[in-house]
Amino acid sequence: MFGHQIRLCRLAGFDVTLDLSWIFIALLVTWTLATGYFPQVYPGLASPAYWSMGIVGAAGLFLSIILHELSHSLVARRFDIPIKGITLFIFGGVAHMEKEPPTARSELLMAIAGPIASLLLAVFFYMAASIAHAAGLGETVTGVAWYLALINLMVAVFNMVPAFPLDGGRVYRAWLWGRSGDLHEATRRASSAGQTFGLILIALGVVSLFTGNLIGGLWWGLIGLFLYSASRGSYAQLQAHVLLGSEPVSRFMTPNPVTVPAGISLRELVEEYVYGSFHEAFPVVEGERLVGLAGVAELRKTDRAEWEKLRVFDIMQPLSKKIAISPDENAETALRLMAESGNSRLLVVKDGVLLGIVALRDIMRLMELKQSLG
Incomplete structure (x- = not known):
């Protein structure tokens, strides 16, 4: 957002x-x-x-x-x-x-x-x-x-206004939740009300535009579009919580991922690792020590003419909480960390030891499978 x-x-x-x-x-x-x-x-x-x-x-x-x-x-x-x-x-x-x-x-x-x-x-x-x-x-x-x-x-x-995620929509959700005891269903209904109200505001904006109120029409339309998107996004966020909150990262990570030495050139990284394995990101090591993450995303930010001179440690993301997650954390936490850091892959690390790597597509696939199975 x-x-x-x-x-x-x-x-x-x-x-x-x-x-x-x-x-x-x-x-x-x-x-x-x-x-x-x-x-x-x-x-x-x-x-x-x-x-x-x-x-x-x-x-x-x-x-x-x-x-x-x-x-x-x-x-x-x-x-x-x-x-x-x-x-x-x-x-x-x-x-x-x-x-x-x-x-x-x-x-x-x-x-x-x-x-x-x-x-x-x-x-x-x-x-x-x-x-x-x-x-x-x-x-x-x-x-x-x-x-x-x-x-x-x-x-x-x-x-x-009882349109989620406005405050009135949250009051409406709390009322539904208190009656039924089902947070998921309460959120679905409150989110539907929010999307409906958003569409009403968009329609009001269109009418205002046709009646000559340009600024007012654009403003109502933008607010309606934001509310509609926020309502859908809030429900999707809860769905992710329901589907992923109980799934530990260790269950769907890729174990024993291919690692790359920090000292090789970017040309070697591309020719021997990216094209050699068709992976997009690689844990970076110095000897036995895990030091970072590098891959296609970092390569795109560099000049191809520099690939012979630059080394992997020049472009890698250093090991930090932004790119690493414990195997005991759940998939929802991994998804949130990916959204906050902008990384589509995370290193799965415990006590400084690399256990695996988890990709955004793995989490999305898990959600699809759980949805298809009800």
């Missing part, structure tokens, strides 16, 4: 990061507030005043989003659900939850924490606006406070 990220700060023990896509929405919100919303609601002010209101309003909005996601994270931590951090991106913010809630009750409490936080922020900014107005602080101050009260109320209401 995300591209390059910038770490902003650490808040209550959680890393807050900024996806580069956020810059687009930050500029768009600031421009919309400065040239559209505030001039329309508070006419007669100077242009610098509108731009200052737009900048402060956008900053207040994104601070509110961070606090909304932080409330989810704090409740998740109460139930020992690992949260990797909070990321601001083009469609708002997200708290990265590493596993599903253990119970329907924990799901419900975690889901409603965000909208409750947004409602409390709406009340806070409403009171701040009222106090500022009574104190005669002017429209530049009261206008921003009124806007932040309104936008937090809208965030709370929109997020309570």
Whole structure:
């Protein structure tokens, strides 16, 4: 979902990061507030005043989003659900939850924490606006406070739509889960509701485009497309958990893989190993010691004219937690590690000893077989 990220700060023990896509929405919100919303609601002010209101309003909005996601994270931590951090991106913010809630009750409490936080922020900014107005602080101050009260109320209401993975969709899933005791079926139904709502937003965007509302139409369409994709992705993630959570890596790894010496040239790597075995990645060794991973992916990043001079250790990925996994870990963990690191293969290592190698296609094949067998 995300591209390059910038770490902003650490808040209550959680890393807050900024996806580069956020810059687009930050500029768009600031421009919309400065040239559209505030001039329309508070006419007669100077242009610098509108731009200052737009900048402060956008900053207040994104601070509110961070606090909304932080409330989810704090409740998740109460139930020992690992949260990797909070990321601001083009469609708002997200708290990265590493596993599903253990119970329907924990799901419900975690889901409603965000909208409750947004409602409390709406009340806070409403009171701040009222106090500022009574104190005669002017429209530049009261206008921003009124806007932040309104936008937090809208965030709370929109997020309570019963469309997974919105907060309301998680509440709906928790209700279904509590009634049936079946998390998989509850997720399927909540995900279907999310996909339906996403399609409705896409249709609304198309109608808006045909009625001349270009910006609104594109925005509704993008939100609908994101929600539709997120709903499908969330269900697929749960399916992976169900199908792979009990499968240790040792069960489907390729044991005793072909290894390559760190000191050979890239030309030798290609001619003797890649073409000789038709494998795409190889554990790299120095003597008996495992030192890294190298293969076709690394070769693509090099100039063919350098293949005679460069050695495997010049291009290999050094041995680290990004490319190595224990044989006792499950296939779901391997899949997540592959997604995070961008590697389609992992070394299976125990106590520094190479036991095998596992490929993404092995995991996908395992999922296909388990699905076909019900």
